[in-house]
Amino acid sequence: MDALKEFLGSISGFVWGPVMLALLLGTGLYLTAGLRGMPIRRIGYGFRQLFRGRHAAKDDRGDITPFQALATALSATIGTGNIAGVATAIALGGPGAIFWMWLTALVGMATKYAEAVLAVRYREVDERGRYVGGPMYYIKNGMGAKWKWLGAAFALFAMIAAFGIGNTVQANSVADVLNSNLAVPHWLTGVVMAVLVFTVIIGGIRRIAHLAEYLVPSMALLYVGVALVIILMNITDVPAALAQIVSDAFTGTAATGGFAGAAVWAAIRFGVARGIFSNEAGLGSAPIAHAAARTNDPVRQGTIAMLGTFIDTIIICTMTALVIVLSGVWTTGESGAALTSAAFAESLGGGNWVVTAGLVLFAFTTVVAWSYYGERSAEYLFGVKVIKPYRYVWVVALFIGAIANLEIIWLIADILNALMAIPNLIALIALSGTVFAVTREYFARQNESGARDEG
Secondary structure: HHHHEEEEHHHHHHHHHHHHHHHHHHHHHHHHOOOOOOHHHHHHHHOOOOOOOOOOOOOOOOOOOHHHHHHHHHHHOOOHHHHHHHHHHHHHOOOHHHHHHHHHHHHHHHHHHHHHHHHHHHOOOOOOOOOEEEHHHHHHHHHHHHHHHHHHHHHHEEEEEEEHHHHHHHHHHHHHHHHHHOOOOOOHHHHHHHHHHHHHOOOHHHHHHHHHHHHHHHHHHHHHHHHHHHHHOOOHHHHHHHHHHHHHHHHEEEOOOOOOOEEEHHHHHHHHHHHHHHOOOOOOOHHHHHOOEOOOOHHHHHHHHHHHHHHHHHHHHHHHHHHHHHHHHHHHOHHHHHHHHHHHHHHHOOHHHHHHHHHHHHHHHHHHHHHHHHHHHHHHHHHHHHHHHHHHOOOOOHHHHHHHOOHHHHHHHHHHHHHHHHHHHHHHHHHHHHHHHHHHHHHHHHHHHHHHHHO
């Protein structure tokens, strides 16, 4: 068993090494340049479209509103990465890792935008009359029949990876935190989660989206609100904390207390890796949700989709990072969710319970959303007949995840996530000309319409 762990660990280290991180960042930079910085320049426009996207027009095709599509995608991305991932980045790379998380998010907005544009443009209607899309579809329909094998490869990796990142790993995290804080038995957590998740996913994307529409904003606002209270309580120290994040990104962090110190490369490596783990830009998961949006314009949905990366990393991860740095407990040698919990507890009485509640809710919504991603991937490979069996297997895996030792599952999930990203990144580069062209056409129409209105 130890030999297997070591073998899988070496593969995981390779696939998530400098080459993969360079591919993910490089694709984001290329798309940002090709779009002339549009995702960053048009953040305000994106939020206006999001506000309008709470309701779809009667003639818009799709299954869920544009707002629900973003909420569903966010329910998958806002999770342990925002709590444990940020803390791990700081524990291993120092405060400077957060700067590289920010950079990853800014270029990742272009990646997420391009994914959603292609997902809507190349989506299909399945045998049940539901809109389906994602990397497997834009590879098949956009790149041509000779590339169908690449789309199938993505679907296979995503279908299996979902049981790791979106299922067993999340159930295990919830079971651990409830057992350590409230002495809830692991098996009981597994049973309750399985039942609750089943009641949601049996209703398909519309029930998942309805849950996400209300639960995701509520839980995000609660978590960010408490973090903001802590930051405001220490507002005079915030400039120094931000200065340390920026300076350590280029100089490294010296050893102090229980912190062993970190070179600049460690800050870059762990900041980029944890940033991608948190916002999933480039993995190809979010466009599966955006493909179901009720919209007739890919670009409009793309401007909404790109906000997912901004909200996840620039807002929520930054809140977590500032609380950790301001508290000073990042120097104790603690890591992961335990570090975040200690930082909130140190800064605010009972703050650790906010972290506990956040972990549970974030993990629950992640499980629900990733069930949809895995289900769509399975449907692409095997047809609609696989949907019900897949849902039953999903809830059984949840229970197993809550009670099992998941060291090997963690490693396999890491490897499969990287394998998911490769076909998606190839497609994004290959179809980037389409993304650039439809974007130029859309905003040219917007400018012409604005000029007519002024005239």
